[in-house]
Amino acid sequence: MLQTAKSNYHNEAVLLGFSDLKRLKSERPLIFDRGQGIFIFDETGKDYIEAVSCFYCVSLGFSDGDLVEAATRQLRSLPMYSSAIHRTVPAVMELSERLAALAPVKNPRIYFATTGSEANDYLIKFMWYGNGFAGEPQRRKMLSRKSSYHGSTIATAALGGGSELHESFGIPMGISLQVSHPSWPNAALPGEDEDAFTSRLADELEKVILDAGPQTVGAMIAEPVSVSSGMFAPPDSYFPKITTVLRKYGIQLFIDEVVTGFGRSGRMWASELMGLEPDCVTCAKGIAGAYMPIAGIIMGEEFNRRLDLGNEAKGWFAHGGTHHAHAVSAAVAVEVLNIFERRDILGHVQRVIPHWNRMLDSFLDHPLVVGTRKFGLLGAIEVAAPGEARAGSASSLKVGGLSKAIYEAGLETGVIVRPLAGCLVLSPPLIITESEIDELGRRLRSACDRVLADMSSSRRAEFAEAR
Ligand SMILES: Cc1ncc(COP(=O)(O)O)c(C=O)c1O
Numbered sequence: 452m453l454q455t456a457k458s459n460y461h462n463e464a465v466l467l468g469f470s471d472l473k474r475l476k477s478e479r480p481l482i483f484d485r486g487q488g489i490f491i492f493d494e495t496g497k498d499y500i501e502a503v504s505c506f507y508c509v510s511l512g513f514s515d516g517d518l519v520e521a522a523t524r525q526l527r528s529l530p531m532y533s534s535a536i537h538r539t540v541p542a543v544m545e546l547s548e549r550l551a552a553l554a555p556v557k558n559p560r561i562y563f564a565t566t567g568s569e570a571n572d573y574l575i576k577f578m579w580y581g582n583g584f585a586g587e588p589q590r591r592k593m594l595s596r597k598s599s600y601h602g603s604t605i606a607t608a609a610l611g612g613g614s615e616l617h618e619s620f621g622i623p624m625g626i627s628l629q630v631s632h633p634s635w636p637n638a639a640l641p642g643e644d645e646d647a648f649t650s651r652l653a654d655e656l657e658k659v660i661l662d663a664g665p666q667t668v669g670a671m672i673a674e675p676v677s678v679s680s681g682m683f684a685p686p687d688s689y690f691p692k693i694t695t696v697l698r699k700y701g702i703q704l705f706i707d708e709v710v711t712g713f714g715r716s717g718r719m720w721a722s723e724l725m726g727l728e729p730d731c732v733t734c735a736k737g738i739a740g741a742y743m744p745i746a747g748i749i750m751g752e753e754f755n756r757r758l759d760l761g762n763e764a765k766g767w768f769a770h771g772g773t774h775h776a777h778a779v780s781a782a783v784a785v786e787v788l789n790i791f792e793r794r795d796i797l798g799h800v801q802r803v804i805p806h807w808n809r810m811l812d813s814f815l816d817h818p819l820v821v822g823t824r825k826f827g828l829l830g831a832i833e834v835a836a837p838g839e840a841r842a843g844s845a846s847s848l849k850v851g852g853l854s855k856a857i858y859e860a861g862l863e864t865g866v867i868v869r870p871l872a873g874c875l876v877l878s879p880p881l882i883i884t885e886s887e888i889d890e891l892g893r894r895l896r897s898a899c900d901r902v903l904a905d906m907s908s909s910r911r912a913e914f915a916e917a918r
Contacts, residue, residue: 462476462477462480467480481862485513486501486509486512486514487514488512488882488887489501489513489891491505491867499865500865500866500867500879500894501513502867502868502878503867503868505741506736508736508737509740510713510714510736510737510741510881511880511881512880512882515740515742517789517790518740519742521782521785521786522742522782522783524782525779525782525783529778531777531778531779533774534775534778536771540778542781542782543563543776546781546785546788549785549788550747550749550784550788551749553719555708555720555722555732555749556751557751559751559755561748561749561750562747562776563745563748563775563781564745564747565745565774565780566602566735567601567602567707567709567736567746568603568604568607569602569746570709570734570735570746570747571601571606571607571610571672571705571707572602572605572607573748574672574705574731574733574750576606576770577748577754578670578754579669580761581754581756581757582669582757583761584760585756585760589666589667590666590667590668590669590701590702591626591669592626592628592663592667592668593610593628593669593670593671594630594656594670594672595611595628595629596630596631596632597612598612598613598677598679600677600678600679600680601709605622608620608622609626610672611679612629628663628668630656631652632677632680633683634680634681635648635686636648637683645686645687646686648686649689652693653692656696656697657699660696660702665701669703670703670730670731671693671704672705672707673705674706674708674711675722676721676826678710678829678876678878681824681831681872682826682829682874682876683824703730703731703753703754704730705730705731705732706732707732707733708721708733709736712732712734713736713737714737714800714828715737715829716826716829717804717827718797721827724827730751730754731751733747734746734747735747737787738787739784740783740787742783743783743784745777796881799882800828803884803888806885806888807830807883810889810891810892811823813896814895817899818903819899819902819903821833821835824874828879828881830877831874832877832895833874834854834873834899835873836853853902854871856902856905857898857902858875860898861895863901864895
């Protein structure tokens with residue numbers, strides 16, 4: 452029997468990700484049972500602004516009637532048929548064609564997986580396959596940036612930064628080579644300008660490649676702007692310089708647009724906005740507004756040529772999955788593309804970005820705020836308490852201190868933000884209006900005020916002096 456809201460669930464039976472298992476056993480988690488637009492409602496009826504679109508994913512807001520309708524239509528006509536063994540459904544054919552026309556990769560071929568983790572994981576698997584048949588079986592290693600996040604599978608956890616993802620799970624690190632994240636300007640050396648900073652990072656990349664043996668490195672994976680690393684938009688010269696190094700050694704560039712794709716930057720892809728030239732791109736989250744799980748691996752010409760070599764040798768491509776390119780997910784993703792056109796979502800995002808930026812900057816006078824970072828309809832508010840050093844870069848794991856305190860105060864004032872070490876990341880549904888941005892700002896300021904008020908008066912005085 453379904454339990455009604457507020458009934459006493461048996462907490463010990465649930466294991467939630469990225470949670471304290473001990474706390475879960477003794478304390479009821481926050482349970483949401485309704486959403487509308489940018490708002491989410493918990494089981495007591497309290498509303499919260501979802502300022503991170505859940506996990507950066509509910510890009511068109513909650514309970515969008517057109518998306519629910521598209522899912523329902525597909526559920527009624529054909530709820531499920533696996534896309535494999537030379538069989539598929541119309542929604543997958545339509546989605547492939549329309550996404551290929553929009554993709555930031557020339558003449559792409561697209562494989563649909565279920566999650567962003569799977570997309571990145573399979574991309575590595577496909578690379579190993581293609582490189583093997585293209586006479587480069589030793590090109591298996593993956594470059595990534597420290598403190599990045601590309602997923603939770605074994606291979607993608609190895610790419611992401613942080614010992615929490617590696618040591619405690621015994622994740623094999625054999626394939627992973629990590630370089631510094633372009634956390635400009637916080638990670639700059641004293642006196643270093645943008646050009647010197649990006650040159651140093653390009654030199655570091657080259658050294659890592661040479662130490663590993665260039666012929667053993669397959670690709671580098673990077674987000675255009677990494678939310679998990681604290682949302683530092685790289686200086687303009689960063690990607691051109693690292694792309695030059697990669698090309699020099701025949702290493703491919705994979706761009707992870709799991710968060711930044713589908714309008715977050717104000718363009719369909721951040722790659723497009725930033726002029727990147729990826730060999731392959733992965734996307735997920737916003738592709739179906741996160742109403743259904745689906746992810747895309749968008750592969751470029753050279754990558755596809757290599758896959759075809761494997762196919763010629765073996766007679767088929769031996770990879771698939773029951774729920775890959777799920778019919779309902781694909782139907783919802785097609786409707787997302789329709790909505791982007793019908794409601795001019797990109798135009799809306801571009802129109803509200805200036806107001807969004809003003810709201811972020813309005814926090815600069817708050818005693819707990821030391822800076823803001825902005826990129827499209829993303830933002831990070833950098834926070835520091837007295838005596839705390841400004842974070843050189845951010846990490847999404849094991850967040851404590853001030854950002855966690857503000858996150859928790861936000862739950863009281865009715866706004867959900869993503870606390871990272873040293874900052875709060877915001878990524879609201881793309882449909883947010885200017886008045887909703889103002890309301891978000893009010894609720895978040897009130898959370899910051901509560902945390903400040905809770906600090907001892909001596910600590911506040913010390914802080915004021917430090918300013
Ligand atoms: C940049 C990036 N890549 C990949 C993933 C993994 O996606 P998923 O959680 O759908 O597996 C995430 C998840 O947050 C992400 O932020």
